Amino acid sequence: MCTFARDIQSTTDTQMANTELKELCTQVRRDIVRMVHAVNSGHPGGSLGCTEFFVALYGEMMEYDAANFTMDGINEDLFFLSNGHISPVYYSVLARNGFFAVDELNTFRKINSRLQGHPTTHEGLEGIRIASGSLGQGMSVAIGAAEAKKLNNDSHLVYSLHGDGELQEGQIWEAALYAAGKKIDNLICTIDANGQQIDGSTDDVLPMGDIGSKxxxxxxxxxxxxxxxxxxxxIAGLNEAKSRTGKGKPVCIVMxxxxxxxxxxxxxxxxxHGIAPNDEQLEAALAQLPSTLADY
Incomplete structure (x- = not known):
């Protein structure tokens, strides 16, 4: 099981662990821009914006067995990425947490790679349990997995991540209605509220209003x-969300x-959102992100 920082006893140790995670954030950002630059394709914007979330989720919050990955995920916490276009950050964090070799990041979006532009399952990539990229579907999958855990008397949690622009999909709201109506209280869905989508700001494309109130x-x-x-x-927010589970309601984080x-x-x-940096832009980006764990 991933037990990073779970046995920490002192404030000093906690600070040291968080320092390591912050260094990982920097390295993950290097991975993201290098991956999309290498193939002149991919989605760096949202990936960079969600780096802290992924690092916190896999480095601090979730219980999982990276070395013995199974699709069932019995007695493990599960995560489902709904806005699958931010796969660069997902792949980087999975690799850096031991699901597969870090040097496989070299194959991102290349022919016959397991690291497709949007995550898929038929290549057998460890850590990936659903194909995602067709927006709006991930919450429904997460709800189903959460219900399965309840039926199996598995006390672990299910997490999902969604873009704010993705909330323009009607299936999200059908799923949201179902989750509350069926008291799916082992579910934490996070909304990446960056106010941007591929065609512009969410306010310009279709205003979302107060997401939390909805x-x-x-x-x-x-x-x-x-x-x-x-x-x-x-980390503090995810811990707070976890403390609210098991009380009859699904939990939504507006991040x-x-x-x-x-x-x-x-x-x-x-x-x-979906543009790769050129050579000069990559150099400028990497100059702001000192390597902390060694590049792949």
């Missing part, structure tokens, strides 16, 4: 992480992030 109206327990690119804040976070010229704009 989920609350559907019967969810809603909380907010105001600083989604602050690792300490994300406020910056698209492109960590690279100054990519931050806060939809233009880097």
């Amino acid at each position: 989920f609350a109206a559907f019967g969810w327990d809603v909380m907010t992480i105001e600083k989604g690119n602050d690792l300490d804040a994300v 406020k992030t910056e698209m492109g976070a960590g690279i100054d010229f990519m931050e806060g704009t939809h233009k880097w």
Whole structure:
């Protein structure tokens, strides 16, 4: 099982563990921009914005067995990525947490690679339990997995991640209604609220209004992480969300992030949603992200 930081006894040890996770965030960001640059294809913006979330989830929150991956995930916490286009951050964090060899990141989006642009299952990539990329479907899958855990008397949790633009899909709201109505209280769904999507800001494409109030109206327990690119804040928020499970309601986290976070010229704009950096831009990006764990 992943037990990173679970046996920590002192404040000093906790600070050291968080320092290691913050260094991992930097390395993951290097992985992201190098992966998409190598094939001139991919989605760096949302991947960079969700780095702290993925690092916290796999490095601190979830219980799993990376060395013995199974599709069933019995007696493990499960994660489902609904907005599958941010696969670069997902692949990097899976590799850096031991699901598969880090040097396989070299194959991202190449022919016959297991690391497709959107995650798929038929290549047998460890850590991936659903194909995702057709937006709006991940919450339904997560609900089904959470119900299965209840039926199996498995007390572990199910997590999912969704883009805010993805909430424009109607299936999300059907799933949200079902989850609350059926009291799926072993489920934590996080919304990456960066205010950007491929065609512009969410306010320009289709205003989402108050996302938290919408989920609350559907019967969810809603909380907010105001600083989604602050690792300490994300860990604290996920711990708070975990403490709210088992009380009759699914939990929704509205996590406020910056698209492109960590690279100054990519931050806060939809233009880097699905564009790879050129050679000069890669050099400028990497100059802001010192290697902490060694590049693949």
